[in-house]
Amino acid sequence: MNIHVSLGPLVSLIAGILILIMPRLLNxxxxxxxxxxxxxxLFGLGAAHF
Known part of the structure; x- marks a missing residue:
């Protein structure tokens, strides 16, 4: 079973979790x-899969 995670959605998820935990750091x-x-x-890392 292969799991492909692209970088954009992963960064979004981490940012969302941090905002929920610490709303003062929103900016x-x-x-x-x-x-x-x-x-x-810019550097085309969106197509990279880890």
Whole structure:
């Protein structure tokens, strides 16, 4: 059984969980999320499967 996890949804899930746990960090989490998604888009890591 192979499980393919792409990086974008994984980062989204982690960001969502952190926002639920620590709502005060919302601005930082959103900023980091946007930077990571932007870097994934620029360098084409969205197609990478781990």
């Amino acid at each position: 930082f989490i959103v900023a980091i999320y946007l930077i990571v998604i932007g870097l994934i888009g």
